[in-house]
Amino acid sequence: MTAVAVDDAGWQRLNSRVAWVDLAKMVVTFIPSVVAAVVFDQGLQAWPVFIVTGLGVVSSVLDLKRWMHTRYRVGADRMEIRKGWLVRRYRSVPRDRIRTVDTSAKLRHRLAGLRVVHISSGEARTSFKLDALESRAAERLRADLLGVGRAAETAETPEAEETVLARLRASWFVYNIVSVWAFLVSGLLLLSAYLTMQTFGVDLREVIERAVDWRSLGLGWTIVVATAGCFVLGTFGMALNYLREKANFRLVRTRTEGGTALLTRQGMFRIREVYRDDRRLRGVAISEPLLSRWLRLAETEVVSTGLSWTPGSDAAAAILPRTSVAEARRVAALVLGDEHRPLDAPLRRHPRSALRRRLVWACYVPGVPAALLAWLGATGAVPGWVWAVPAGLVPVACLLAVVAYHSLGHAVAGPYLVMRSGLIRRTTVVLQSRGVIGWGVRQSLLQRRLGLATLRVQTAAGNRHYEVPDIAAGEAAAFAHAATPVILAPILAEGAAEAVTDPQPDGQEAQIAHDPAHG
Amino acid sequence: MSDTLPALKPPSHRVERRAILLWTLYALIWGISVVGALVALYVFLPATRPWIHPFLWILPPIYLLYLTRVPYWRYRVHRWEITDEAVYALSGWIVREWRIVPISRIQSIDVKKGPLQSRLRLATLKISTAAASEGGISIIGLDADVAERCSDRLTDLTQMVPGDAT
Known part of the structure; x- marks a missing residue:
């Protein structure tokens, strides 16, 4: 602790209400034990509940110690924090490295008017977590660090400075809760209910066995009822979770000192706010999972530099819950916010040989194991019919190859690159060409025979690179040139420049309409 | 071919x-x-x-x-070039790879010499950007002096570009 001895002025404490919240939490953790011991008269049999209470008390005390020993300071050029009781820590981060300042609040924080502030720089992890500040102090700190919402502080209505891009819609509810994950959720819910009830002397298994006369139902109906029951329960669990997380969802563009930022506000009890600086925005990505593509559902993310995984369940890049493709496109266009509308640009289709390459792989990947197993079957090492299993997968793989081929497409629309590909998740990425920090072109032997190449766009944002698989070899350079002409011009072959300067698709049949009706 | x-x-x-x-x-x-x-x-x-x-x-x-x-x-395949705008390299044998990195986006430049390379007076020039770690360029088999000179020139050029190169 030498670093702190320099100057003791300006150090601030976390809000004192944290201590009261901790005391209240401690009292609350006693309730289950008291209920189990007094009301249900379980005595020592209810030991899991006592352990829960014990852990609750310990965590409250530790939290109280944490509050007592945490100090932070926002200086002119750096932000510092001192914390720790057994292990003392000091940390300092230059202020201009700070990229995001998010706030969140659990129910207990909201009741006490507190907010947890998460401050991140370019590092992968959160640099500072202040748990917790009074909500107005949190607001001031954010304004101080990012220059966000200073106007909102003085104005009576913060809405005035914000443009709403999307609000929660009732129809999204259905899109987000119907999913195969329902079975996993119901499994977890049943397991936790079973364990909880057991401590109160109730055997959940018996209750369910007695509720329905399973024997008269027969095996088939039992399976149907159990599956349906699990699905309904799981969906119910997902619905509750969705409401808890996404209630009051709103995506707005808000004014900051140095420009604008995208802000999501969501949550029923625990309100989560995520700021994404527009200066770091490099594009958007819309992904459509294979299983829900026929329902025309999509997930929307921003492609931005310096967005790490912030606390909470979602990546900070996700700006919308699962919505219809049309809504995703509408919001994406608003987020990009200019007249180019890259998502409506007609995508250039990839050559037929890209389909051939996919079909070749679709035949070889299951075909080679089938041949191997057939040979082993002939020698008697494995049963004679086993080879039919991978062989039967060939038509499925071929079908998937066709699906994968049809998701391929690319275009240059004004200052944007548009790239679409993917089988399991068909992803359309729109990237500003100023976000391109490198190009790579790969060509395997088979690709060279077929006249194809895989183009890779390097960027500092989002996934760090995006691919245009199996573009016609001649078009790879044209695509790169159309996006970054200054860089490509010196290395283009003689005479190629004319062919390359026209990025327009050359024939009607080479286009795919990229509107919601066909996209 | x-x-x-x-x-x-x-x-x-x-x-x-x-x-x-x-x-x-x-x-x-x-x-x-x-x-x-x-x-x-x-x-x-x-x-x-x-x-x-x-x-x-x-x-x-x-x-x-x-x-x-x-x-x-x-x-026969490996080739390289430094234009006014970019570092450009081709490598590979069965799978060929062309790489282009704009000089304005370079984050760091390394000259690497292993024991075998220094005996042969060779060096590897490594250019990295803010993209994923495999996103840069490695030019293997440069003359050690050439690699040093390229590194100096690129360092001068990149220092003239303001901003964080993302």
């Missing part, structure tokens, strides 16, 4: 001819360690002999072909 994609010029410089020797030495070191491991297994674990036998027939011809052909093949 041409080394170019249509519409893209091949980078103007080849790597040093000594790089063939470097790649051959790398292949030899590899070969010696694999053969050593197999022989050790063959001698000390008699139970593995039936498994190793087929490899002893298959591997040597493949390896000889690799040792004698691939370094030349690489030399």
